[in-house]
Amino acid sequence: MLGSIITPDLFASALRMATPLALAAIGGTICERSGVVNIALEGIMLCGAFAGVAVTLAIGNPWLGIIAAMLAGVAIAAIHAFTSINLRSDQVVSGTAINILALGVTGFLMEIMYGHPGTTEAITTIKPIFRFASESGNSFLGTVWHWINTIFLSHTPIVYLTILIAVVAQWAMYNTRWGLRLRALGEHPRAVDTVGVSVLKGRWVAVLMSGALAGLAGANLTLEQVGSFTENMTNGRGFIALAANIFGRWTPMGSYEASLLFGFADALQIKLQIFRGQINIPSQFFLMLPYVLTVVVLAGVVGRAVGPASVGKPYEKG
Amino acid sequence: MNSKSLRVLSVLLAVVLLVAFVPGCATKTDTSDTSGGTTAPKPSIKTAMVTDVGGLGDKSFNDGAYAGLQRAEKELGVEIKVLESKEITDYESNIDQLATAGYSPIFAVGFLMTDTVSKMATAFPDTQFAGVDEFFDPVPANVVGLNFKEEEGSYLAGVVAGLATKDSFDSKLNKDNVIGFVGGMDIPLIQKFEAGYIAGAKAVNPDVKVISLYAGNFTDQAKGKELGYSLIEQKADVIYAAAGQVGLGTIEACKDKGALFIGVDVDQYETVKNSGSVILTSMVKHVDNAVFETVKQAVDGSFPGGSIKIFGLAEDGVGLAPFHDFESKVPQAIKDAVEKARTDIISGAIKVPTTP
Numbered sequence: 026m027l028g029s030i031i032t033p034d035l036f037a038s039a040l041r042m043a044t045p046l047a048l049a050a051i052g053g054t055i056c057e058r059s060g061v062v063n064i065a066l067e068g069i070m071l072c073g074a075f076a077g078v079a080v081t082l083a084i085g086n087p088w089l090g091i092i093a094a095m096l097a098g099v100a101i102a103a104i105h106a107f108t109s110i111n112l113r114s115d116q117v118v119s120g121t122a123i124n125i126l127a128l129g130v131t132g133f134l135m136e137i138m139y140g141h142p143g144t145t146e147a148i149t150t151i152k153p154i155f156r157f158a159s160e161s162g163n164s165f166l167g168t169v170w171h172w173i174n175t176i177f178l179s180h181t182p183i184v185y186l187t188i189l190i191a192v193v194a195q196w197a198m199y200n201t202r203w204g205l206r207l208r209a210l211g212e213h214p215r216a217v218d219t220v221g222v223s224v225l226k227g228r229w230v231a232v233l234m235s236g237a238l239a240g241l242a243g244a245n246l247t248l249e250q251v252g253s254f255t256e257n258m259t260n261g262r263g264f265i266a267l268a269a270n271i272f273g274r275w276t277p278m279g280s281y282e283a284s285l286l287f288g289f290a291d292a293l294q295i296k297l298q299i300f301r302g303q304i305n306i307p308s309q310f311f312l313m314l315p316y317v318l319t320v321v322v323l324a325g326v327v328g329r330a331v332g333p334a335s336v337g338k339p340y341e342k343g
Numbered sequence: 344m345n346s347k348s349l350r351v352l353s354v355l356l357a358v359v360l361l362v363a364f365v366p367g368c369a370t371k372t373d374t375s376d377t378s379g380g381t382t383a384p385k386p387s388i389k390t391a392m393v394t395d396v397g398g399l400g401d402k403s404f405n406d407g408a409y410a411g412l413q414r415a416e417k418e419l420g421v422e423i424k425v426l427e428s429k430e431i432t433d434y435e436s437n438i439d440q441l442a443t444a445g446y447s448p449i450f451a452v453g454f455l456m457t458d459t460v461s462k463m464a465t466a467f468p469d470t471q472f473a474g475v476d477e478f479f480d481p482v483p484a485n486v487v488g489l490n491f492k493e494e495e496g497s498y499l500a501g502v503v504a505g506l507a508t509k510d511s512f513d514s515k516l517n518k519d520n521v522i523g524f525v526g527g528m529d530i531p532l533i534q535k536f537e538a539g540y541i542a543g544a545k546a547v548n549p550d551v552k553v554i555s556l557y558a559g560n561f562t563d564q565a566k567g568k569e570l571g572y573s574l575i576e577q578k579a580d581v582i583y584a585a586a587g588q589v590g591l592g593t594i595e596a597c598k599d600k601g602a603l604f605i606g607v608d609v610d611q612y613e614t615v616k617n618s619g620s621v622i623l624t625s626m627v628k629h630v631d632n633a634v635f636e637t638v639k640q641a642v643d644g645s646f647p648g649g650s651i652k653i654f655g656l657a658e659d660g661v662g663l664a665p666f667h668d669f670e671s672k673v674p675q676a677i678k679d680a681v682e683k684a685r686t687d688i689i690s691g692a693i694k695v696p697t698t699p
Binding site: 129258307 | 397398399400401402405406427429526529554555556557558559560562563564565566567568569570572573576577588591592595615616617618
């Protein structure tokens with residue numbers, strides 16, 4: 026029984042499912058480090074997912090779809106940046122409005138562009154980079170190769186790109202001038218202002234970056250994983266990403282690791298469901314595992330995680 | 344925040360909300376006359392439907408019900424209208440809006456709307472309601488429940504899967520005697536599909552191992568693909584999905600890792616592009632016929648209020664779609680077994696269970 030739960034695909038599945046969460050979570054981290062709360066990740070991801078499919082359907086090139094998804098993310102994030110930075114509105118209200126907007130706009134555009142809401146036509150998904158034969162022979166080396174091949178070498182480009190983004194963002198946040206300013210923006214924006222660096226500009230860049238990353242998360246869902254867009258297909262991933270950001274203590278690597286944990290929990294519940302018939306536990310019990318984990322992690326393990334001091338507070342010069 | 348920016352923000356948010364609600368209230372009405380029920384009674388009836396959250400374009404039962412209404416519009420000359428539900432909380436307001444505007448009968452499509460229909464039937468006693476996939480006990484006098492014996496159609500799908508996994512007519516079939524099932528939400532309606540499928544497979548292949556996985560929703564395609572991967576890793580070579588759009592992700596997994604797929608509700612060979620190489624057949628549910636017949640009865644003045652109508656194999660309410668690309672590959676023995684199961688179910692020789 027254990028051999029059917031702990032399989033190479035369990036870990037590969039965890040990596041796949043962690044990817045959209047991690048991209049959005051890293052976006053959320055950058056955004057919140059600059060002092061802007063971004064609960065619009067869910068909506069931005071949804072718009073990115075839609076734009077990716079729409080452009081790929083129109084032009085036939087999924088790589089342009091990825092770029093379109095990121096641009097759509099940036100465009101939606103710009104609304105959030107404008108209301109929360111320039112208009113100094115409540116950032117949670119603005120984010121919520123964007124989530125509702127995204128749900129409506131994607132359905133509306135489908136109606137206009139394809140004549141029906143629901144699900145778009147399918148595109149050809151982006152294939153994994155490597156396609157090595159995985160001989161599941163019984164020799165020891167064959168088994169080891171099968172595990173390595175499935176877990177690490179079976180993925181699509183954005184899965185690898187996400188790991189790279191996490192590493193680079195982590196390095197940049199603590200080793201570059203941009204990173205120092207970003208952290209200062211969220212802790213003490215007035216200090217940044219007094220040395221002559223624009224708070225508004227710094228926050229705008231951070232919010233737009235989070236939009237690009239959340240858009241890329243959407244592209245991973247539609248262009249690499251499933252190949253078509255369905256209304257509300259993000260299914261709460263943006264909110265889990267927010268939790269991953271907090272669990273990761275507002276650091277890019279932490280966000281990635283937390284996403285991996287959530288992805289693993291989701292992958293594990295699928296494998297556990299296989300034995301549902303034998304142990305007679307309702308499927309709902311397994312389905313709730315990732316969410317229970319989220320609550321436990323946020324309430325118990327993280328405990329006193331302290332976010333940036335000025336997060337959520339609009340900056341007023343003067 | 345100063346008052347000027349507050350004003351700008353409030354205008355902005357109002358626009359956002361307006362745009363967001365436009366598709367929620369998107370209507371498909373074909374006449375411009377939308378006057379309420381206060382005018383003189385018209386010769387023809389106005390009928391409408393409220394979709395489930397899957398909405399139009401789900402390539403499944405919402406589209407099926409709409410096809411039935413369109414046929415009624417064309418053949419019976421009735422006026423039709425569709426309101427889509429984006430959230431579960433839209434059900435009541437959508438039904439209320441239609442009932443107030445004088446639409447009758449109102450079709451509420453989807454199991455999740457059952458309680459709302461019961462409630463609204465009391466609030467609007469003069470309006471006729473029809474609930475697709477809804478079971479009422481007791482049935483209000485102005486309500487008809489249109490139900491399908493999904494388990495009977497699924498039994499046939501199980502017969503096909505149970506025999507196919509032992510066979511080798513396609514290179515995607517292995518020798519491990521395992522088949523899979525993907526469900527949307529773990530609710531009685533979906534359990535009927537699962538139960539019929541398992542019963543059908545076990546009847547023709549007692550040793551077959553059937554693995555059932557649930558996604559927990561009907562929209563998360565990425566989850567559907569992961570469920571498909573997991574089933575294929577467990578050596579399943581035929582997968583039946585009763586999971587709405589989640590099943591589209593499962594089709595992707597089948598294409599990617601090589602397994603056969605059995606579609607649901609409509610002939611998915613026709614509705615899902617570029618997937619003919621994995622779609623063996625589909626279990627179809629003729630929601631369109633049930634809706635059309637009910638409108639026709641309402642027009643004739645014989646609306647079957649207060650009853651539950653059940654459409655099974657005998658009534659041609661469910662059935663199997665053609666094998667399409669697999670037509671020449673599928674051995675005659677499998678086709679004969681399906682035919683035998685069909686006649687046995689209709690004659691009552693086989694009783695199909697509704698819970699797994």
